[in-house]
Amino acid sequence: MSLIELNAVTKSYGSHQVIYDATLSIAAGEVIALIGKSGSGKSTLLRCLNGLEQISGGSLRIAGTPISYEKAKLRALRRKVAIVFQGYNLFPHLTVEDNVALAPRVTGKASGTEALKLAHRYLERVGLADKFRAHPRDLSGGQQQRVAIARALAVQPEILLLDEVTAALDPELVGEVLTVLGELAEQGLTMVLVTHEIAFARRAANRIAFMHQGRLHEVGPAEATISQPRTAELQKFLSAVR
Amino acid sequence: MEFGVVLDHLPLLVGGALRGVLYAVGGFVIGIACAALIILGRMAWGRWVTIPSQIFVEIVRNTPFLLQAFFLYFGLAKLGVMMPGYVAAIIIVTFNSAAYATEILRSGMLGIPKGLLEAGDSLGFTALQQFRYVVARPMLRAALPALSGQFIIIMLNTSLLSAIAIPELNYEASNLASTSFRPFEVYVVVAVIYLTLSSVFAGLFALIRRRVSGSWGSERRMQDIV
Ligand SMILES: Nc1ncnc2c1ncn2[C@@H]1O[C@H](COP(=O)(O)OP(=O)(O)OP(=O)(O)O)[C@@H](O)[C@H]1O
Ligand SMILES: [Mg+2]
Numbered sequence: 001m002s003l004i005e006l007n008a009v010t011k012s013y014g015s016h017q018v019i020y021d022a023t024l025s026i027a028a029g030e031v032i033a034l035i036g037k038s039g040s041g042k043s044t045l046l047r048c049l050n051g052l053e054q055i056s057g058g059s060l061r062i063a064g065t066p067i068s069y070e071k072a073k074l075r076a077l078r079r080k081v082a083i084v085f086q087g088y089n090l091f092p093h094l095t096v097e098d099n100v101a102l103a104p105r106v107t108g109k110a111s112g113t114e115a116l117k118l119a120h121r122y123l124e125r126v127g128l129a130d131k132f133r134a135h136p137r138d139l140s141g142g143q144q145q146r147v148a149i150a151r152a153l154a155v156q157p158e159i160l161l162l163d164e165v166t167a168a169l170d171p172e173l174v175g176e177v178l179t180v181l182g183e184l185a186e187q188g189l190t191m192v193l194v195t196h197e198i199a200f201a202r203r204a205a206n207r208i209a210f211m212h213q214g215r216l217h218e219v220g221p222a223e224a225t226i227s228q229p230r231t232a233e234l235q236k237f238l239s240a241v242r
Numbered sequence: 243m244e245f246g247v248v249l250d251h252l253p254l255l256v257g258g259a260l261r262g263v264l265y266a267v268g269g270f271v272i273g274i275a276c277a278a279l280i281i282l283g284r285m286a287w288g289r290w291v292t293i294p295s296q297i298f299v300e301i302v303r304n305t306p307f308l309l310q311a312f313f314l315y316f317g318l319a320k321l322g323v324m325m326p327g328y329v330a331a332i333i334i335v336t337f338n339s340a341a342y343a344t345e346i347l348r349s350g351m352l353g354i355p356k357g358l359l360e361a362g363d364s365l366g367f368t369a370l371q372q373f374r375y376v377v378a379r380p381m382l383r384a385a386l387p388a389l390s391g392q393f394i395i396i397m398l399n400t401s402l403l404s405a406i407a408i409p410e411l412n413y414e415a416s417n418l419a420s421t422s423f424r425p426f427e428v429y430v431v432v433a434v435i436y437l438t439l440s441s442v443f444a445g446l447f448a449l450i451r452r453r454v455s456g457s458w459g460s461e462r463r464m465q466d467i468v
Binding site for chain 2: 050071078079082083087090091093151
């Protein structure tokens with residue numbers, strides 16, 4: 001059974017339709033890269049997966065459960081589906097370890113020390129063992145983004161969503177975040193990531209989904225889709241970003 | 243100039259001032275707590291709390307303090323709702339503090355980046371957890387300067403409570419002015435007392451601000467974030 005099942009999903013803002021007929025099944029352990037031009041609907045589709053955006057039509061099932069926008073159900077969903085944003089969105093008034101420990105402590109019912117231990121484990125995993133007590137403002141962009149990834153992982157989600165997590169980073173910092181993502185992929189975490197890093201998508205993702213004008217225009221195995229795009233739109237997109 | 247007789251009665255004036263401050267501090271603390279609850283309620287239940295609470299805020303902010311005091315103390319008495327002056331006074335100060343603090347906290351909250359709220363939502367926080375762990379501190383921090391100013395206005399407004407027979411500084415001063423026939427000297431001393439109180443509280447708020455910001459970054463950096 002697939003972990004994420006989109007069936008003819010649509011999304012409109014008022015009369016402005018942004019997602020058309022999105023149908024896609026994602027299996028547990030799969031890594032899917034969403035690529036496409038600016039405004040093609042990648043972020044919107046991604047945000048539908050953890051209920052930050054409400055779908056307008058079609059059906060969406062996560063781990064077999066149809067999505068519900070009732071508050072308690074949404075909170076339960078978000079413990080299964082974590083998200084990392086382009087702008088990190090770390091809590092500025094908390095230390096790095098508290099940023100990561102907060103959710104396990106207040107929603108996961110871990111004790112303070114358990115939550116901290118968990119936080120340390122995930123911070124070590126993203127290579128920040130020396131930054132537990134630092135404040136977000138004292139970290140580089142790449143480090144902040146890795147804290148954000150650790151914070152999402154500490155919820156122990158089944159699915160991790162990532163929206164252009166390297167886009168705000170200086171080129172020399174992109175590598176450290178991509179390394180972490182590559183490791184997570186190898187460990188079998190299910191991930192859906194919006195990215196402009198075509199080379200990374202090709203290497204780390206199992207499948208690539210190319211979005212064009214609100215549609216999943218071309219979906220296929222990563223390597224083949226990049227090396228032999230079938231549609232003219234994807235060919236054009238790839239030659240433009242290279 | 244004859245300050246001797248005023249200074250002889252200084253304990254009387256200081257006692258009045260302390261009573262005024264007591265009303266101001268008590269009402270302000272309860273008022274901020276109410277304002278925080280209003281904001282939390284708005285986050286949890288949306289317009290079911292927003293609409294009635296905004297009506298309350300607008301009424302309080304758009305009618306004179308003195309009129310509110312008269313209404314509660316004399317107006318309601320005509321309807322059979324009697325209350326001692328000190329109860330009316332604490333209610334008035336609390337309502338005013340709550341109304342202004344609600345507006346101040348709301349604008350403090352507007353400065354919190356939408357992304358932080360989405361981050362809290364995405365971690366599965368309830369409205370209460372979101373308020374407590376994500377919103378409260380940045381909101382309060384952004385609101386502190388305005389709250390400080392508002393407190394001083396409310397403290398000075400307690401001088402109007404003499405109109406409903408609360409024996410605060412202004413009340414004691416009027417009495418002393420007429421019995422001593424030294425109104426000029428009396429009111430000079432009263433002004434000095436009010437100025438002193440205002441400066442003390444402004445300093446206190448500055449201290450609180452320094453403490454809050456000290457624990458998480460300099461002013462300049464915070465403006466980038468909040
Ligand atoms: N809250 C909103 N209200 C109205 N329209 C929106 C909203 N959010 C997104 N849109 C519109 O939806 C379309 C898709 O936006 P989306 O952010 O999903 O694109 P994207 O593929 O992520 O683009 P980018 O690469 O620039 O991030 C755009 O036309 C955008 O203007
Ligand atoms: Mg986007």
